[in-house]
Amino acid sequence: MRAAPRIAPMGERALLVxxxxxxxxxxxxxxxxxxxxxxxxxxxxxxxxxxxxxLHFDPLRVDGAGAAALARRLASRxxxxxxxGRLIEIPVRYDGPDLVDVARLSSLTVSELVALHADxxxxxxxxxFMPGFAYLGELDARINAARLPEPRLRVPAxxxxxxxxxxxxxxxxxxxxxxxxxxxxxxxxxxxxxxxxLLREGDRVRFVRR
Amino acid sequence: xxxxxxxxxxxxxxxxxxxxxxxxxxxxxxxxxxxxxAFANALVGNDPGEAAIExxxxPFAFVAERALLVxxxxxxVRLAGRDRIAGWTCAFVRAGDELRIExxxxxxxxxxxxxxxxxVVLGSRAAYPPASLGAPPLxxxxxxxVRPARVDASRGGLAVAAPRYGDVARIIVGPHxxxxxxxxxxxxxxxxxxxxxxxxxxxxxxxxxxxxxELLSTGVVEGALQxxxxxxxxxLLADHQxxxxxxxxxxxxxxxxxxxxxxxxxESLRFEATSxxxxxxxxQRVRRDVLALRASID
Numbered sequence: 001m002r003a004a005p006r007i008a009p010m011g012e013r014a015l016l017v018x019x020x021x022x023x024x025x026x027x028x029x030x031x032x033x034x035x036x037x038x039x040x041x042x043x044x045x046x047x048x049x050x051x052x053x054x055l056h057f058d059p060l061r062v063d064g065a066g067a068a069a070l071a072r073r074l075a076s077r078x079x080x081x082x083x084x085g086r087l088i089e090i091p092v093r094y095d096g097p098d099l100v101d102v103a104r105l106s107s108l109t110v111s112e113l114v115a116l117h118a119d120x121x122x123x124x125x126x127x128x129f130m131p132g133f134a135y136l137g138e139l140d141a142r143i144n145a146a147r148l149p150e151p152r153l154r155v156p157a158x159x160x161x162x163x164x165x166x167x168x169x170x171x172x173x174x175x176x177x178x179x180x181x182x183x184x185x186x187x188x189x190x191x192x193x194x195x196x197x198l199l200r201e202g203d204r205v206r207f208v209r210r
Numbered sequence: 211x212x213x214x215x216x217x218x219x220x221x222x223x224x225x226x227x228x229x230x231x232x233x234x235x236x237x238x239x240x241x242x243x244x245x246x247x248a249f250a251n252a253l254v255g256n257d258p259g260e261a262a263i264e265x266x267x268x269p270f271a272f273v274a275e276r277a278l279l280v281x282x283x284x285x286x287v288r289l290a291g292r293d294r295i296a297g298w299t300c301a302f303v304r305a306g307d308e309l310r311i312e313x314x315x316x317x318x319x320x321x322x323x324x325x326x327x328x329x330v331v332l333g334s335r336a337a338y339p340p341a342s343l344g345a346p347p348l349x350x351x352x353x354x355x356v357r358p359a360r361v362d363a364s365r366g367g368l369a370v371a372a373p374r375y376g377d378v379a380r381i382i383v384g385p386h387x388x389x390x391x392x393x394x395x396x397x398x399x400x401x402x403x404x405x406x407x408x409x410x411x412x413x414x415x416x417x418x419x420x421x422x423x424e425l426l427s428t429g430v431v432e433g434a435l436q437x438x439x440x441x442x443x444x445x446l447l448a449d450h451q452x453x454x455x456x457x458x459x460x461x462x463x464x465x466x467x468x469x470x471x472x473x474x475x476x477e478s479l480r481f482e483a484t485s486x487x488x489x490x491x492x493x494q495r496v497r498r499d500v501l502a503l504r505a506s507i508d
Contacts, residue, residue: 008384008385009382009384009385009461009486010384010385010430010431010434010458010461011382011431011433011434011461011462011463011489012382012461012463012464012486012489012490013431013464014429014431014461016385016429018428021425021426022426023426035233045229045230045232046232046233046429047232047233047428047429047452047453048233048429049426049427049428049429049453050426050427050428051426052426052429053429054428054430054431056229056232056431059486059489059490059493060490060493060494060497064486064490126233126427126453127233127234127235127452128235128427128429128451128452128453129235129451129452129453130235130340130341130451131231131235131237131341131343132235135427171341172341174340189234189235189341191331191332191341191342191343195234196231196234196236196332197231197234197235200234201233
């Protein structure tokens with residue numbers, strides 16, 4: 001039997017539904033399915049993450065207790081069966097400023113590190129942090145990718161970073177603490193495009209060496 | 211349309227915000243002080259979510275290129291032209307008038323009858339400059355279009371009392387109250403840090419103890435009171451990231467978020483626990499007042 005999720009208010013206009021406290025594909029699947037079911041009811045936007053879903057609602061339309069009861073019901077629906085996501089290939093130049101450091105910290109040669117990063121299929125668990133930024137997992141455990149002790153003030157758009165067991169592409173220039181091992185010309189987010197984000201939750205992603 | 215003469219430090223067009231792409235990591239944006247924004251619109255007979263100009267760093271000066279009904283709102287604002295017009299008041303201005311918004315308000319709002327016009331991007335006219343969404347910040351000389359609407363001079367003078375911008379914000383405790391020392395949070399007085407911006411109000415004061423530095427990232431809301439490992443709380447505002455990994459001690463209720471956003475650097479701020487019931491009743495009262503005001507001018 002599946003554990004019941006924890007449901008707690010985040011203010012008077014949202015609920016946080018937590019399925020697990022770790023990165024877990026099953027919990028992530030439940031989180032995404034709940035977000036879909038919630039949005040299909042037009043109660044407000046939903047944000048799935050690694051193992052949780054944030055549900056917005058208008059408390060003048062549905063009260064908190066009613067929203068929580070509905071969330072519990074939608075979350076406990078039958079097995080989550082989802083088609084495998086689309087496969088998206090992202091061309092990458094392995095030329096990041098931290099490439100050599102990450103190889104050294106992982107006791108790997110640069111070409112071993114590149115092979116471990118590129119020859120693997122990742123899952124887009126969720127999007128957050130900035131428009132079009134997809135959290136991709138999981139990195140090969142041989143890659144040691146602790147965050148930088150001091151975040152960079154400016155990571156350029158298109159930078160490919162690693163942190164913990166995650167990897168991602170920065171869609172826009174921003175401050176950031178992930179270690180940068182490569183770069184891409186792929187446009188991760190374009191408001192004129194429909195949909196605007198290149199990646200969506202559940203997609204499979206492969207980095208292709210250039 | 212209007213022509214900007216002096217843009218203040220940072221002026222942007224903001225409607226109610228962009229909520230359809232949160233799942234793609236797109237922040238809501240919208241006004242930092244939603245109550246002042248909604249009342250500015252209602253005073254000129256607009257829907258509360260129309261696009262208005264948000265100004266950080268007064269004064270802001272502009273020329274009305276045609277006759278307009280305008281209203282300015284904020285913590286302590288007024289409109290200076292031929293006459294001096296109080297904030298939170300609908301004013302009729304003539305074509306060619308140069309007007310100046312003055313006062314002390316971290317965020318001030320200028321609404322015009324009909325609403326300002328700009329291309330709708332991803333369902334909203336809210337500016338979010340980090341991703342170049344919406345119109346860019348206004349510069350001197352910029353011309354901002356106004357959507358067509360009937361301008362009835364006799365509507366000028368309609369006023370509403372400004373809300374009180376106090377120094378205590380009510381929160382709904384949780385969801386991570388098991389990991390954060392909420393008692394010390396509620397008994398401390400904090401000071402607003404100058405690094406505060408539209409993403410969040412950063413606070414200084416006694417460190418709030420948090421058990422775990424970071425949690426697995428989850429979606430977060432405007433008003434969430436995050437406790438990073440250093441113990442200095444941050445209250446999330448309109449431009450906040452859609453997800454976050456710090457423990458959340460509580461969430462400032464919707465009607466009190468404006469007072470948090472409007473606190474100036476070095477001013478104090480305290481928190482008080484309240485209930486969902488109170489939060490919803492207060493939200494209902496404000497929404498009813500905004501709609502009643504709007505109906506009275508239509």
